[in-house]
């Protein structure tokens with residue numbers, strides 16, 4: 129559990145203990161960065177939609193923030209736009225580089241293309257053709273290197289140094305965090321009534337750090353709840369240890385959040401602003417993909433359904449009713465061939481729930 133939920137009441141808190149003064153200044157600087165983040169030339173303000181069927185099943189009002197409807201079908205376009213916009217002219221001329229097999233690659237490729245900036249994406253040798261196409265079709269140069277993501281990453285960082293490209297990290301960067309934080313800004317504008325909690329999927333912590341920074345600044349009573357797969361719970365482990373631990377194994381079923389260690393900038397925000405992290409099983413994630421389908425007729429990728437899975441788990445644990453709970457539908461990039469497996473496991477998630 130984080131410090132945020134353990135803090136004493138305002139009146140008996142020594143002013144210099146929590147949060148530290150340095151954090152308050154940092155917090156404010158993130159809110160300013162979010163307010164200024166130039167993302168809307170490419171990103172859209174996504175709808176916040178009610179999920180009537182899931183709401184009825186859970187006895188609470190569930191709203192879904194439809195980031196799966198972004199161009200590139202994930203929120204990653206926001207952080208990429210914010211980071212690329214912050215480059216000076218010399219850096220723009222030299223271009224950007226990253227390593228990614230997934231949604232960050234497509235977000236950066238599109239953000240760079242729209243701003244006329246060259247982009248190189250290093251991807252592991254075994255990257256599926258569909259993802260290579262997704263990046264190439266947005267004008268980026270793909271360099272295939274390494275048998276694992278870690279090898280691609282090391283190679284990309286090396287290339288950035290020798291060729292002078294700017295390396296754009298997927299989450300551990302203040303501008304990327306600010307870009308993702310625009311989701312929080314939209315949420316508070318779109319829903320102005322009582323709000324109990326916002327559920328956010330967590331990989332390296334860019335999305336949750338940005339949302340938490342904005343929402344806690346304006347509405348500190350709203351709970352910010354991270355959701356991670358049981359087998360890739362790097363933020364939960366870091367909050368428990370009060371330091372960034374490295375997971376020895378990472379379950380990659382929800383590939384969008386398969387990260388071994390939460391980012392440094394991300395952890396600094398999360399340890400002060402995130403109330404708790406809930407973990408869910410693969411079967412619970414697949415059930416949530418089905419829940420979302422039944423309310424929206426849209427299919428999310430496993431990471432994209434994490435928040436909805438977390439809402440089910442939270443309501444089951446708390447037994448709360450009549451509350452407004454928001455979940456971030458973070459992305460929809462799933463290989464068509466994997467849908468059968470998800471459908472089959474959704475049945476098991478249902479058994480687990482009833483069992």
Ligand SMILES: *Cc1c(COP(=O)(O)O)cnc(C)c1O
Nearest residue numbers: 231331332333334335384458459
């Ligand atoms: C990147 C991603 C996440 C996790 O975001 P972080 O900023 O790394 O925590 C969740 N869902 C989807 C679909 C993603 O692409």
